Amino acid sequence: MGKKLLLLAGDYVEDYELMVPFQALQAVGHRVDAVCPGKKAGDFVLTAIHDFEGAQTYSEKPGHRFTLNASFEAVKPQDYDGLVIPGGRAPEYLRTMPGVLPLVQHFSQADKPIAAICHGAQLLAAAGIIRGRKVSAYPACAAEVELAGASYADIPVDQAVTDGKLVTAPAWPAHPAWIAQFLTVLGTKISH
Structure with a gap:
């Protein structure tokens, strides 16, 4: 039976780090509710595509409009089995928004799986x-x-890297390792 997962998004979240886990986790049978503070189901967030092109830092290009499928204000963290935190610029400001840090703390205090990638560590910190x-x-x-x-x-x-039920990675090129490790922590069994 699939797990019920919460994905915390915001404007200028990294496109791949939002889209890929959102789709991949559903593809293996999990339910993923994507939310953003101040927005409701049917609203969208703007994404950004970050690439590594030989400069001192990543480049940023406009991504897609991603439609949220749940409302942040209606979320009850106790109803979820795990949390996914994509990177990009969103974590930088999401950590200042009411309700976000207690939500993240719930998953840690309840010893539930958490997957964070890239700048998602800003929310963890x-x-x-x-x-x-x-x-x-x-x-x-x-x-x-x-x-x-x-x-x-x-x-x-x-x-x-996995530490207990916390799975983290540096950026979207890690998706195969990051998602595989998160699925292991979730107890997801995939037959070949």
Whole structure:
């Protein structure tokens, strides 16, 4: 039986880091409710596409309009089995919005699976839930991870790390590893 998962989005969330897990987790039988503070089901968030093109940092291009399928204000975190936090610019400001940090803290305190990628670590750090943990993130977030008391996992961009029920990765090239590790933590069995 599939799990009920919550995906926390916001404007200028990284396009692939939102779209790919949203679709992949549903493809294997999970229900994924995508929400954004201040928005309701049927509203959309704008996404951004980040690429690695040889510059000192990633480039950013307009992505898609992603339609939310649930309303943030109606969310009861106790009704969900796990949390997905995509990266991009959204986590930077989502951590300042009412209700977001307590929601993230619920999943940690209830020992529920959490998957965060790229700048999603900014939400984990702001929620104060990573002290003593091993956490990957986009390298620009390493200082925030360490200041929050976690050990920054400096891994290749296509890898992920699992610490208990927390699965993190540096960026979207890690989707195969990140999603596979999250599915393992969720207890999802896929037959070949």
